Each structure stands twice: as structure tokens, then as C-alpha cells.
Amino acid sequence: MISEQPKTGNGAPLENGAAYSRHSAVNAAPLPPPLSGEPWLLTPGPLTTSAAVKRAMLRDWGSWDDDFRTLTAQMRQKLVAMIEPGPAGGDLPGEHAFDCVPMQGSGTFAVEAMLGSFLGANSKSLVLVNGAYGRRIVQTLAYLGQKTVVIDKGDYLPPRGAEVAEALIADPRITHVIVVHCETSSGILNPLREISEVVRKAGRKLLVDSMSAFGALPFKSAEIEFEAMVASANKCFEGVPGFGFVIARKSALAATKGNARSLSLDVHAQWAHLEKTGQWRFTPPTHAVAAFMCALKEHTAEGGAIGRCARYTENRDTLVAGMRDLGFETLLKDRWQSPIIVTFFNPADPQFHFERFYEELKSRGFIIYPGKLTTVDSFRIGCIGRLDKAVMGELVDAVRQALTAMGVKRASPPQKALFERERSRELLDPAPIQSPNPSL
Numbered sequence: 001m002i003s004e005q006p007k008t009g010n011g012a013p014l015e016n017g018a019a020y021s022r023h024s025a026v027n028a029a030p031l032p033p034p035l036s037g038e039p040w041l042l043t044p045g046p047l048t049t050s051a052a053v054k055r056a057m058l059r060d061w062g063s064w065d066d067d068f069r070t071l072t073a074q075m076r077q078k079l080v081a082m083i084e085p086g087p088a089g090g091d092l093p094g095e096h097a098f099d100c101v102p103m104q105g106s107g108t109f110a111v112e113a114m115l116g117s118f119l120g121a122n123s124k125s126l127v128l129v130n131g132a133y134g135r136r137i138v139q140t141l142a143y144l145g146q147k148t149v150v151i152d153k154g155d156y157l158p159p160r161g162a163e164v165a166e167a168l169i170a171d172p173r174i175t176h177v178i179v180v181h182c183e184t185s186s187g188i189l190n191p192l193r194e195i196s197e198v199v200r201k202a203g204r205k206l207l208v209d210s211m212s213a214f215g216a217l218p219f220k221s222a223e224i225e226f227e228a229m230v231a232s233a234n235k236c237f238e239g240v241p242g243f244g245f246v247i248a249r250k251s252a253l254a255a256t257k258g259n260a261r262s263l264s265l266d267v268h269a270q271w272a273h274l275e276k277t278g279q280w281r282f283t284p285p286t287h288a289v290a291a292f293m294c295a296l297k298e299h300t301a302e303g304g305a306i307g308r309c310a311r312y313t314e315n316r317d318t319l320v321a322g323m324r325d326l327g328f329e330t331l332l333k334d335r336w337q338s339p340i341i342v343t344f345f346n347p348a349d350p351q352f353h354f355e356r357f358y359e360e361l362k363s364r365g366f367i368i369y370p371g372k373l374t375t376v377d378s379f380r381i382g383c384i385g386r387l388d389k390a391v392m393g394e395l396v397d398a399v400r401q402a403l404t405a406m407g408v409k410r411a412s413p414p415q416k417a418l419f420e421r422e423r424s425r426e427l428l429d430p431a432p433i434q435s436p437n438p439s440l
């Protein structure tokens with residue numbers, strides 16, 4: 001029996017008098033609750049969006065009409081400018097060496113489009129795997145009939161530059177390296193810059209799945225040498241699901257002509273059509289694009305990726321500190337922990353069952369995510385979306401109430417989980433790498 005009234009995470013006074021301060025270093029005013037009283041989504045996309053983003057979908061657009069073409073053109077320019085700012089830091093058309101090609105569908109469609117278009121008949125890929133999304137890339141390459149070798153680091157160890165360099169020396173036929181920027185299945189932030197440096201020195205090409213990182217974590221063409229990268233509307237940009245996009249150098253895009261073996265996932269064909277007509281090749285997700293343009297305005301108003309990273313970092317820090325106070329343990333060492341999503345071990349207490357925990361939290365207005373580790377039981381809590389540290393504080397309070405309702409006395413994980421984590425720490429190279437996590 002759940003005794004407390006359902007909450008929608010709307011800032012109502014917390015039970016136990018444990019209300020968190022709603023003042024934030026990043027946001028002076030607390031963010032308003034979800035528009036229709038739905039639960040906060042502590043998930044890595046779809047995620048909680050602002051009221052303005054949702055309202056932007058109340059208008060219909062003709063996909064052939066000039067108004068929508070303008071919207072598409074502006075969106076492409078703004079996304080490119082984030083990777084490659086123009087001479088004055090601006091996003092004027094024509095001043096960029098890179099271009100952006102939106103692709104209909106979920107993030108996986110965009111990843112598959114990038115792989116199928118940038119890899120040719122003579123390509124051979126080295127895939128750096130440390131979680132479910134790396135494994136999905138390997139699976140996609142198998143569908144595409146691509147020659148593939150894999151460095152598999154298990155559930156959460158980061159691939160390091162030295163081992164990539166070694167693999168590239170050992171096999172000169174490898175043409176491309178493929179990496180997931182933030183592996184959302186654990187929350188690990190992979191050392192993209194370190195890997196891009198090694199790939200550049202070896203004269204190979206880098207393809208990046210930056211689905212859950214781009215928009216909040218640094219990604220500039222001046223710092224990362226890459227052939228193509230992919231991300232989607234409904235993660236760090238806080239838009240709604242419906243499309244992803246590929247960003248690549250125009251010369252690299254031009255060279256992909258004829259590679260794709262899929263009609264609808266042909267990046268070159270979509271690019272050429274957009275360039276010629278200003279239109280998407282097939283029915284575009286018009287409302288999702290309109291919502292995304294509003295989300296981009298909010299992104300700019302927040303200070304771009306830097307501002308967004310600051311809020312997500314504050315969300316993560318509030319979450320991790322509160323959960324650790326309750327006795328939970330994180331999977332990852334702080335240094336590797338992205339501000340995107342955090343994996344916690346399930347408590348060892350026999351009263352803890354994830355399904356019940358999930359329902360208890362949902363009834364209090366929060367939706368979390370199951371874990372994706374293969375060796376130990378875990379769950380994940382996202383830090384991205386229209387959330388702030390006040391919401392995270394309220395979530396921690398809801399977790400405390402959920403544990404009490406379930407009769408869970410201790411949130412500490414089983415020895416097996418701690419053993420697994422210690423083993424991974426021994427395997428980790430202690431050399432410092434790039435980290436956008438100054439506060440942890």
C-alpha cells in the first residue's frame with residue numbers, strides 16, 4: 001500500500017520537512033513543472049520538455065512551403081555553427097566547411113544512416129564498445145555487411161587512446177574508428193578528444209555517435225577531428241522525438257555519393273535534395289522541427305552547451321550527493337561520470353524490487369530508467385531535460401519515501417557489485433584525461 005498522495009514533482013512542500021532550496025547557482029528561478037501535470041522524466045530522451053517547446057507544436061506546416069523550408073535551413077545552420085562557429089562566432093549560411101543533414105526517425109535511424117552512408121564497400125571499421133549503444137553499432141554493421149573489428153571494454157570501462165593506436169598499427173586495413181561519445185547505458189563519458197587525436201595521427205577516419213552528449217558536452221571541429229557525427233532532437237537540445245541529424249564536412253558528404261544501400265537512410269541523397277530544393281526528401285516531422293527551433297532558442301538563451309552543461313552538472317551533483325546520503329553507490333568513479341545520466345547499483349536489501357521502486361517513484365511524480373548492465377543489477381537516473389537541482393532534490397526525497405514504503409532498510413549494494421566496481425578501478429588507467437566534470 002502506498003500511503004502518500006501522488007505528487008507530480010511540482011515543488012509542493014516535501015514531507016519530512018526536507019525541502020531543498022529552490023535557489024540554483026545556474027537558474028535564478030526554479031523551472032516550472034511539466035505542463036499537464038505529467039511526471040518528470042528522469043530519462044535520457046524522450047525527456048521533460050518546456051511548455052514553450054510543446055506549444056510550438058500547435059501549428060501545422062506545409063512541408064513544401066517556404067516557411068517550413070526556412071525553418072529547416074535555419075536549423076541546419078544553427079547546428080553546424082555549434083560545431084564550427086563562423087568567423088564572428090555566428091551562424092551565417094555559406095561560411096561553413098561543415099553541413100548538417102537531418103534524418104527522419106529515432107536516433108538509431110540516424111546512426112544507421114551515418115554508418116551506411118560514410119562506410120563504403122572497401123571500408124573496415126574498428127568499433128569501440130563499452131555498452132549497449134556500441135553493441136548496437138556492431139549489430140548495425142553486421143546488417144550492412146561491413147567488415148568490422150571490435151575493442152570491447154565490457155559494460156563501462158572507457159576505451160583509451162593507446163589501445164586504439166595499437167589496434168590501428170596492427171591492422172592497416174582499418175579505415176574508420178567508431179565511438180559512442182557518452183555511453184548512455186552506463187553514463188560514462190568516453191575520452192573523445194584522446195581517441196580523435198590517435199585516429200587523426202594514424203590517418204584514419206572517426207565516426208561519432210554523440211546522441212546523448214551533443215548540445216551539452218564540448219564538441220568543436222577545431223578540437224575534434226572527425227569524419228561525421230550524429231545526434232538527435234530529443235536529448236541535450238530538449239526537443240521532442242522525431243528526427244536525428246548528421247554533421248559532417250561538406251567534402252566528406254560529397255564523397256559518400258553512391259555508398260548507401262538504403263533508399264530512406266541515404267545521407268548523401270537527403271543532403272543533395274535539401275541543397276537543391278530546401279526540402280526533406282520524404283515527409284518531414286514538421287511539428288518536431290518547429291518544437292526543435294523553439295528548443296534551440298532556449299538552448300541559446302541558457303548560454304549554449306556551456307550553460308546547459310552547467311545546469312546538468314548541478315543536477316547530477318545534487319542527485320549523486322543525495323543518493324549517496326541515502327546509502328546508494330554509483331557504478332562509475334566520479335571522474336568518468338557524465339552529467340547526462342547516472343547508474344546506481346540496486347540495494348542488496350531483499351525488500352528492494354526495481355518494479356515496485358519504479359511504481360513508488362512514478363506515483364510521486366518521477367519516471368526513472370532501468371539499468372542496462374549485463375553483470376550486476378542497476379537502475380539509471382537521467383539529469384537531462386527541463387529539470388533543475390530543485391527537481392533533483394525532490395526526487396531524492398521521493399526515493400527516501402519509496403524505500404520506506406517498501407520496507408528497505410539499507411540502500412547499499414551487494415558485495416558483488418562493489419567487487420565488480422573495484423575490479424574496474426584497478427583496470428582503469430589513472431592518467432588524467434579531458435573531463436568536463438570540474439565539480440566532481
Ligand SMILES: Cc1ncc(COP(=O)(O)O)c(C=O)c1O
Pocket residue numbers: 044045106107108109111133180182183184185209210211212232
Ligand atoms: C548514445 C546513443 N546512441 C543511440 C541511441 C539510440 O537512439 P534512439 O533510441 O532514439 O533510437 C541512444 C538512445 O538513447 C543513445 O543514447
